[in-house]
Amino acid sequence: MHWNSLTALALVAPASALLRFGCSQLVVERVDPLVNPGVSPSPHLHQIIGGNAFQLNMDPKVDIGETATCTTCQFSEDFSNYWTAVLFFQHRNGSVHRVPQIPNAGFEGSAGGMTVYYMQDGLANYAQTSKVTAFKQGFRMLVGEASYRTKAEAKRFRQITYTCLENIGTRFPETMDFPKKPCKAGIMANVRFPTCWDGKNLDSPDHMSHMAYPEQGTFESGGPCPASHPVRVPQLMYETIWDTSAFNDQSMWPEEEGKQPFVWSMGDKTGFGSHGDYVFGWKGDSLQRAMDSPCYVNCPTLKTQSIATQNKCSVPKVVTEEVDGWLDAIPGLMPAEKKA
Template sequence: MGLLLGTALAASALGVGTITTAGAGQADTAPSVSAGLHRGHVAPAAAPAFGDDPDGDGYIPAVPPVTGVTPSDAEPPTAYFHEFQANCSVTHTAPDDPIVYPGQRGASHDHTFMGNRSTNATSVTASLYGGATACLAPGDSSAYWMPSLYKGDKKILPIGPQVIYYKSGVTDYRSVRPFPKGLRYVVGSPTQSAAEFRAHKGWVDGWECGNTSGLPDFPQNCPAGTQLNLRMQAPSCWDGRNLDTPDHKAHMSYPVVKPGGNMDVCPPSHPVALPMIEFKMAFPADGDMSQVRLASGRGYSFHYDFFNAWHEPTLAALVNHCVVGGLQCNARGYDETKPHRGAALTADYRLP
C-alpha cells in the first residue's frame, strides 16, 4: 500500500483529493488474467433496466436527435493543430462499469477512474452532471476509466493530471461540434488479440518507454526513471440518434477516407463530427516489466470508456475556440504560440 499512499499524497498536493479503492479493508491485489478476460466489457446476455436505459434494450436515444447533417468534405484553412486538453487525475479504483454493467456493483474487472469523483456502477447522466471533478476545468464532470494496471500484486496508478486530448478526427475541423449530454462509448476491447489491437483504428504507437515504442504488449524492461506510456484514439463520428447502443460502439464510427481523395470524413451512417478523444496515459513503472499486467489481461487488452457530463457552455467554448478555431490549446483553451487569440476560459478554468 506504500505506492497508493504516495500516490494519494501526490494527488493531494495537486489539489485533486485522495485516491480510494472500493471496499474498506479490501486487499489491493490483482485478479487473475483469466478472470479479467471474462469480466469487463463483455455485455451480459440481457442488460437490466436501469437509469438512463429504463427498458433495458441497450439503446439510449438522443432527445432530440441530430438529423439533416451531411458529412463535410470541404477543404478548411490550413491548421496543423485543432485541439485542446482535458487534464484529469485519477480519483479512485473499483470493479465497476456503469456503461457495460449499469447498476451492478462489482460485476467488472477493476477499473481506474479519472475525472468525476463519484463514478460507480450506479452512475447515470443526472448523477454525473455538475458533480465534483478531478479535471482542471470544473465544467468537466465527465467520467473516464480504463482497466487498472498492476506490477505483481501492486496497483500502479497514473500520478497527477493525465492528458486527454480533444481533437478533430476529420479533415474539415470546422465541422466538429460538442458532444451531446450523456453520450457514452467504449474504445477497444479486453478480448482483442495482439494483432487486433495493433490493427485497431485508434492505435497510436502502442506501449512505449524510453526509446522503445510500437509494442502491442508491455516491453520487457523500461529504463530506470522512465514511465510506461500509451496513447489510444476514440471514434469521432456519431450517428446522431443514440447516446448508447447495446455493444457500446455501434453509434460511433471512426472517420473514413473520402473515395478518390485524401480527406478524412465521417461516413453517411455516422454523419455528425464530434471531438476525437485521445488518451495519453503515463504509468510510473520502470525496470523489469515481466510482472506487469492489466486487470483485463495482457497489454493488448487495453481499452477505455468515456461518459460525457461536460457543462455544455464550457465544452462548446473550448470546442469552438480551439478545435473549430484551429488552435493547439491547453486545458483553459489557450494556445501559447498564438497569444493574440486569447483563451476560452479564465485562469481558474471557468467561463469568463
C-alpha cells in the same frame, strides 16, 4: 514527437481548438457503470478520473454536468468521467503489485490520473482547422475490447497503443502490445476514440456501434466520415503514464526470454485488451464553446482550477478490497488465473 515541439509550434501556428489537460485520480475500484451498471464489484479494476457524480448506476437522463459538485480535471466545467483498466506488475514469484500513475509533463503535482485531449484535428495539424460537433448530454462510449489477446483482434480498433518512455517527453515509437523491455521513465498507454457519430444515438447496446472511424485512414489523415456516421466529433484521447521504474529489475521479471511482467486488471498479459470508457458530463455548452474558440492546450473560454483543488475531489469507495501493496492475485481474479 515531443510535446515541447508542439508547444513551441503553437506559439506561431494559427491555432483553433485543441484541449490538453490533466485530471487527477478520482477513485481506483471495481465499478463500471457503463458495461456493468449496478454490479458491485464489477469483473475488473478500473482507474477513474473526472466528476464526483460517478457511481454504480449512472442514468443517462441525469445531467452529471449539473449534479456533480467537483471534478478532478483542470477545466472545472468538465464533470465527465473517463476510465481505463489498471496496470499490475507480476513478480517472478507470482505476486502482483499495482503500478502507480504519474502526471504528464506540465501537470506536476497531480495525484496520478490521466492526460485528456479533445482535438479538432490530429496533433500533427497544428492549425486545428476542422469543425467538430461536441458530444451531447447523455452521450457515452467505449473503445477497445477487454477480452482481446491477439494483434489480429486488436486491429479492429485504430490507435490504441503503448509508448516505452525514455523520458517524460517520449512519444514514439508506439506499439500495439506491451513493451518487451524495461522502460526507463514508464509506460504510456494511449487510447484514442473513434471520431464519427451517427448523429442520433447517445449510446448503443455495445457502447460502440453509434460511433465509427473515418472511411479510410485515421482521424489524423482527415478522411471523411462514412454515410452511416456522418457527424464529425472531437478526437478524444487518453494518455496514462504508468510508473514502471520500480519494477525494472529484471531479476523480478519472467525467466522465459521474451516474456514481460505487466498485466492489465482483467488478466491480459499481451496488452491487446486495452480499452477506455467515457461518459460525457461537460456543463452546459462549455465543450462546444471551446471547440468553436481559439483554444490551444489552454482555453480562455473555460474556467480552470488549480491542481491542488482538483486533487481534493474524490468519491467514497463502494467496493472494500485491497488494491495496493503486494497481493496474491489481482482483485477479481483467482490466483490460478493470474499464473495462467
